[in-house]
C-alpha cells in the first residue's frame with residue numbers, strides 16, 4: 001500500500017462517521033502531512049557575509065525539488081547546513097519530523113541524507129568499483145568496515161549501480177582516467193550505494209557535455225521513480241531543472257526570492273531579474 005493510500009485509509013473512517021481512527025493511524029496520517037525535509041527560517045553568516053537569511057523550504061517525500069539562484073546566492077551553503085557540514089546560526093531543519101540541525105554529518109548521513117558536491121570528490125587513483133566500495137564504508141564510518149574486505153553483496157551492488165549509470169565498461173579504470181562528466185556519473189552512483197532516502201545534488205550537470213546530460217537526467221528521474229529516492233537538486237541549467245523538478249525554489253542574495261511550479265518560476269519577473277543581475 002502506498003503512503004498516500006495509508007494516510008487516506010487512516011482518515012476515511014472518521015470522515016464517514018463510522019469509527020475514530022486509532023492513535024497510531026491518526027499519527028501516521030499526521031506524519032504524511034509533513035514534508036520529508038522541512039527547512040524553517042534558516043540563517044547562516046560567514047563573518048560579515050549573510051549567506052542564508054531566514055530561508056524556509058519544503059521537500060516532499062517522493063518528489064524532485066529544484067533549488068536555483070544566481071552565483072553566490074547561498075544554494076551550496078544551504079546544502080552544507082542540511083548535511084551538517086557547519087552549524088546554522090538560527091532556524092530549524094527537520095528530516096522526517098526530527099530536528100537534525102544539531103546533528104553531526106555522519107549521523108545525518110546514517111539517517112539517510114546523502115549529498116554530492118559541486119566539485120566531484122572521487123578517489124582518482126582507485127578504480128570505479130573501489131570508489132563505490134569505499135563510499136559505503138564511509139557512510140557507515142567505522143574503521144572496521146573501511147578495512148574489511150568488501151563483501152560480495154557490496155561488490156554486486158557496486159557493479160549493478162555502475163551499470164545503472166552507464167559506467168559498467170569503465171568499472172576497472174582508475175576514476176582519474178574518466179572524463180569530468182563520467183566522474184559526475186560515478187559520484188552519483190557512489191551516492192546511491194548507501195540507499196539514501198534524500199539525495200542532495202549540487203549542480204549534477206555542470207561541466208557535462210549535452211549527450212551525457214540527457215543520460216544523467218534520465219538516471220535522476222529513474223532513481224526517483226524506481227528507487228523512491230527524494231531529490232533536492234541545485235541547478236544552473238534551466239532546461240534541466242524545468243524538466244526535472246515538480247517544484248522550484250529560487251534564492252537571491254541568500255534569501256528566498258520565489259517558489260512555484262517550473263512554469264510559474266520561468267515567467268516570474270523577479271527570477272528573470274535576479275538572473276539578469278537586476279533585482
Ligand SMILES: Nc1ncnc2c1ncn2[C@@H]1O[C@H](COP(=O)(O)OP(=O)(O)OP(=O)(O)O)[C@@H](O)[C@H]1O
Pocket residue numbers: 046049050051069070071072073074075076077078118
Ligand atoms: N566557508 C565560507 N566562508 C566564507 N564565505 C563563504 C563560505 N561559503 C560560502 N561563502 C559565501 O557565502 C555566499 C553564498 O555562497 P554559496 O557557495 O552558498 O553560493 P551558491 O549559490 O552555491 O553559488 P554558486 O552558484 O556559485 O555555486 C557567497 O558570498 C560565498 O562567498
Ligand SMILES: [Mg+2]
Pocket residue numbers: 075076077118
Ligand atoms: Mg554552489
